[in-house]
Amino acid sequence: MSGDDEATGTAPVRRRVILTGISSRAWEHPADRGALAALRELRGFDDVLKALSGLWNERALRMEALGSAIRVDHRQYPRVYRLFAEAAATLDIAELPELYVQYDRSINGMCIGMSKPFIVINSGSLELLDDSELRCLLGHELGHLLSGHAVYRTMAMILHDWAARLSWLPVGSLALRAISAGLREWWRKAELSADRAGLLAGQDTHASLRLSMKLAGGGDLSEVDVTAFLEQAAEYDRAGDLRDSMIKIGMVLDRTHPLPVARAAELRNWIDSGEYQRILGGDYLRREDPRASSVREDVKSAADSYRETFARSQDPLVSLLRRLGDGAGDWVGTGAGRVRDWMGGGGRRRANGTQGSRTADPWSAATDPDEGQDDQPGDPR
Template sequence: MSDDGHEQNGTGHESVPSRQRRRFPGISSRAYEHPADRSALVALRKLSGFDTVFKALSGLLPERSLRLMFLSDSVRVSDQQFAHLNDMLRDACYILDLEKVPPMYVTQDPQPNAMCIGLDEPIIVVTTGLVELLDEEEMRAVVGHEVGHALSGHAVYRTILLFLTSLAIRIAWIPLGNLAIMAIVTALREWFRKSELSADRAGLLVGQDLKASMRGLMKIAGGNHLHEMNVDAFLKQAEEYEAGGDLRDSVLKILNVLPRTHPFTTVRAAELKKWAESRDHQRIMDGHYPRRTEDKDTSVKDSFRESANHYATSVKSSKDPLMKLVSDIAGGAGDLGGRVRRGFGGFAGAAPAEDQPPRNGSDSSDGWDGTTDTPPRADD
């Protein structure tokens, strides 16, 4: 048995509530971070005086107010209050080797939600709606998700995002001022959506139960009606969302996701399943992962290159019509105009002759122009 009361066995696994789970001593958050999330974090961590600057900002941000609000009007998780959540929190920190356990609060709100905020010391907040919605293993993945945010340092940037969003509303009357703030907010939201994918991976490392993670995401999307839902069908929705429609749908997808801080739940489920089946995940489970002691030696250039490669691969493999068009343009595809017209559902009229299939099974080189059903006259 270890010093903190967790039983150990000869296989290197730790006995935590319900079943055995593997622990990851000294694991760096880089092990599970999404490439786009990781590159931004590595760059920020390399900035000289970064921590000092953001701690200085704490006086300008409503962190103290938030802490006092939750302390005064929510329930702090402990051995005496929501003890089962306290056990999950301690286990999550133990598995990810987070030395200081962040405070957790349960706040009355029927909307299922959880967040990790704070500059100096992160705090985790879960709503009663979430606690009532999820079972033990599903909740364990959520707690691991939030601990993953804390380990990565996402709480700092989320707090700043909340502050800037509030600031944008206050200065909306200033010409161009709001536009400048919202440009920063939009970029932060894109980064934060990727950070959510990172935290989903951390939740899987803590819970080590992919089915529970999938169930939790389905419940967030469709409520507590598991008997009416199916994981495979839910994942097919993600495939249909990515591949369906034309360029108009692609544009609408972008517009729909811009104001969000979280990816859509079907997309999160599909991304998590893909990562769970990847070699990267298996290597972590086998004990091969980057350590925190190596973080200071991480190359910013390599991180950005990895992020760029990830986006390039995503564009090439994407089934989304807009991403296909981008890939075709990058590949020097011919007849760009015809592809765009077809992408928008043929709104510009019929495609040129070379884009039409041969008629009546004949070869396209038989002299027909493909724009009429009337054959050419003998004297043409």
């Protein structure tokens, strides 16, 4: 059922699955989860955050929202409040955070604050999104809340501000800029996690993809096609040559959010992986799950995720690096076999009349575990 049908009341409302006790780890992107685990493991990090909170003055953020935006409740923006409560109930959130609507004609929202995070969405989201899409957006922000992203997002804002203020200091500014760049990379992965939370909150795959489309092209999708948009995302990934690859890197480096077409493709890949249906079927981590999280496992999963993305990408620069890596692996494997032969094994084989056959020596096998596999697997869609 589409979100438009739900908004207009032309079709019965589909019952959403309540994800009782679901942990944010169930939907978090591996790179996001690994970064969060590493940050939380740092000794004294909570004290640093408290100090930064005092410098940033979280009270000022809340007072600004209270004084310049509209706080949502059953009397003010009741439609938004209903969708907000529905999204929270689906993700099993008992206590709603404060929600504000600020005047801005673009589609956007944010979850900010450290001790008591709150959510702000733009008025353009109310104007341009139907009920299903807006529920998805609100679920996205609630996903940030449950993962604790607001804390680190606020920290990223502080460091970005510091880097700008200390730009006249060459060493200090470079260090802060490096940290800020790392946080932006994490932030982009955190957005992918929140996209998954938004999908789980609304449980409407078409609405989630439409939200990315509206982020790209505005509110009117009457002449836009989901399949064509996803094809566009695939073209963006593989199109052009090395110059285009460098342009894409430059485009993303200073962004806190992935590009809309990339977000849609990532969400479609997650749906196609079966994880979404598995969670709806009740197979997911609970908040009180006795299985303790392991920082080492989370960091390893993050590394595996980057490796899989690297292997799957059709970007020209990535394809070149992958081919160079395969060539290096073949060279190392061949070289290791020859050294092994030279150090004694080959002499005995030649004495036995085998002429140092490579098939008899496991060292001569290619060291690349992916040898013989397709570097560019077909689109699972």
